[in-house]
Amino acid sequence: MSAEATIAVNLARCVGSTMCIQVAPSVFALTDEGQSCVIDAGGDPMERIVEAAENCPMEAIRVEDLRTGTVLFPLTEES
Amino acid sequence: MALSVSDDLTAPEVIADPHSYYRRLRDQNPVHWNDRWGGWVLTRHDDVVQVLRDSEAFSSDRMGYLERELTENEVEPIAPIFDVLSRWIVFTDPPLHTKLRMLVNRKFSPKMVETYRGTVRKIVNDVLDEIEPQGHMEVVRDFAYQVPMTVILELMGVPDLIRVKIKEWSEQLGLFFFIRADEPRRRQFATQGISALAGHLTHYLTHVIEEKAKNPDNDLISLLLRAEMDGELTRDDVVATCVLLAFGGHETTMNLIANGTLALIRHPDQWERLKEDPGIIKTAVEELSRYDGSVMTTVRWARRDVEIGGETIKAGQRVLVGLSGANRDPAQFEDPDVLDLTRDPNLHVAFAHGIHVCVGAPLARMEAQEAFTALTSRLPCPKLETEELEYLPTVVGRSLRALRVVF
Numbered sequence: 001m002s003a004e005a006t007i008a009v010n011l012a013r014c015v016g017s018t019m020c021i022q023v024a025p026s027v028f029a030l031t032d033e034g035q036s037c038v039i040d041a042g043g044d045p046m047e048r049i050v051e052a053a054e055n056c057p058m059e060a061i062r063v064e065d066l067r068t069g070t071v072l073f074p075l076t077e078e079s
Numbered sequence: 080m081a082l083s084v085s086d087d088l089t090a091p092e093v094i095a096d097p098h099s100y101y102r103r104l105r106d107q108n109p110v111h112w113n114d115r116w117g118g119w120v121l122t123r124h125d126d127v128v129q130v131l132r133d134s135e136a137f138s139s140d141r142m143g144y145l146e147r148e149l150t151e152n153e154v155e156p157i158a159p160i161f162d163v164l165s166r167w168i169v170f171t172d173p174p175l176h177t178k179l180r181m182l183v184n185r186k187f188s189p190k191m192v193e194t195y196r197g198t199v200r201k202i203v204n205d206v207l208d209e210i211e212p213q214g215h216m217e218v219v220r221d222f223a224y225q226v227p228m229t230v231i232l233e234l235m236g237v238p239d240l241i242r243v244k245i246k247e248w249s250e251q252l253g254l255f256f257f258i259r260a261d262e263p264r265r266r267q268f269a270t271q272g273i274s275a276l277a278g279h280l281t282h283y284l285t286h287v288i289e290e291k292a293k294n295p296d297n298d299l300i301s302l303l304l305r306a307e308m309d310g311e312l313t314r315d316d317v318v319a320t321c322v323l324l325a326f327g328g329h330e331t332t333m334n335l336i337a338n339g340t341l342a343l344i345r346h347p348d349q350w351e352r353l354k355e356d357p358g359i360i361k362t363a364v365e366e367l368s369r370y371d372g373s374v375m376t377t378v379r380w381a382r383r384d385v386e387i388g389g390e391t392i393k394a395g396q397r398v399l400v401g402l403s404g405a406n407r408d409p410a411q412f413e414d415p416d417v418l419d420l421t422r423d424p425n426l427h428v429a430f431a432h433g434i435h436v437c438v439g440a441p442l443a444r445m446e447a448q449e450a451f452t453a454l455t456s457r458l459p460c461p462k463l464e465t466e467e468l469e470y471l472p473t474v475v476g477r478s479l480r481a482l483r484v485v486f
Contacts, residue, residue: 012424015432016132022181034132034433054190055181057440074189 003041005049006064011035013060020061023052086115089472097375101404110388118397122404124411126388130379130400131432137379139435141170144380163281166319169435179320180438182306186299189441199446202229203453211457218482223336226450231328235321236298237287248280249326284321332443334373336450337479342371344484346418350460353420357452363420364447365427370418372429375403375477402428461486
């Protein structure tokens with residue numbers, strides 16, 4: 001599946017809860033440092049990716065629609 | 080090396096000022112074998128994060144460990160409570176942990192939590208409406224407890240009538256495992272019916288769950304029951320998770336609000352700063368969690384030999400993971416003993432780290448944000464009625480018995 005999303009994991013926030021990996025296991029994986037990283041932005045359907053971001057207890061995941069640039073999560077950007 | 084730090088983790092001076100104790104330990108021997116407690120004590124941020132991230136090498140199966148420690152005669156009277164506690168998300172390892180966590184996480188994600196903010200704001204202000212005209216309060220009982228208790232019961236869908244009882248039962252349950260392991264009273268509690276008392280909470284919630292199964296709603300208990308119907312959870316898992324939520328849903332947030340209020344009272348400039356600029360509330364809550372959080376330590380058990388900071392933790396040994404110690408580590412935080420409500424970045428571990436990072440953290444954060452915003456905007460910075468503060472003598476929780484203030 002080709003990627004439809006730009007996904008960013010904020011490493012200053014990620015605490016390695018692995019919630020994203022449970023929801024979208026083909027997109028996210030754990031690094032040796034115990035933090036989340038994107039292994040294949042097209043690995044799971046878009047709604048799964050957004051659900052993964054929503055389930056992050058730290059709001060460490062940002063998802064953008066690759067074509068339109070619309071931010072799909074978080075809905076309100078923090079400073 | 081001769082240590083000038085005692086191994087008594089519940090000595091009165093440690094309970095009164097754990098931060099100084101853990102600082103001395105970190106300065107002198109950051110990976111310390113505590114003979115009295117019978118395990119390693121970690122106080123450096125790096126070491127703490129290493130252990131919390133490595134759930135393969137370090138188990139959270141507290142009940143399994145306790146069970147091995149006690150004799151059969153000692154286990155028998157507390158067997159029912161053991162069964163409940165052994166199913167708690169915090170004390171389980173994957174795969175059961177993953178299953179429970181995923182379910183509960185949905186209701187506690189930051190996105191879901193935002194939808195409760197209006198309700199929480201109203202609860203906070205209703206509580207303050209009662210307090211404001213009086214000119215004094217006991218912060219723990221009148222404020223810090225009221226807010227999270229009301230919120231968690233509403234989220235779970237448990238009738239509010241029973242809240243006084245739930246507090247009493249939760250305190251009993253807290254005494255059971257927050258108290259130090261070598262405390263003779265723990266065994267006494269166990270044998271003299273502590274489990275029966277805590278069992279009331281289980282019994283009551285079992286009844287609520289049965290009723291809810293007949294009339295499902297949109298609440299957390301109904302969500303868990305749907306997972307039971309789908310064959311993902313057993314009824315025992317549902318009951319245990321509800322006991323955890325009723326207990327953990329108020330106890331720790333209560334302490335966070337009480338400890339944070341005390342920190343603000345002791346730093347009136349920071350109280351005024353928040354009052355003048357409520358826009359800093361998010362970093363403020365992170366800083367209050369770091370500065371004097373509600374959970375000082377958490378425990379892990381090594382599954383295999385692991386090297387931490389030059390010492391070998393052997394398979395089977397336990398590790399006291401010093402969250403409070405890590406949160407004041409100068410290697411991670413500039414001026415760690417200074418309360419700075421705008422500190423950013425703030426990579427504290429007050430809610431732990433890794434797969435067991437507090438599932439309720441987004442909710443606790445939001446509740447604390449609402450509580451401190453309303454408190455500082457509505458009341459002048461209070462004065463303590465007494466400087467003699469008493470904390471529960473536990474290694475885990477940082478729990479004020481009472482906090483009397485006038486304003």
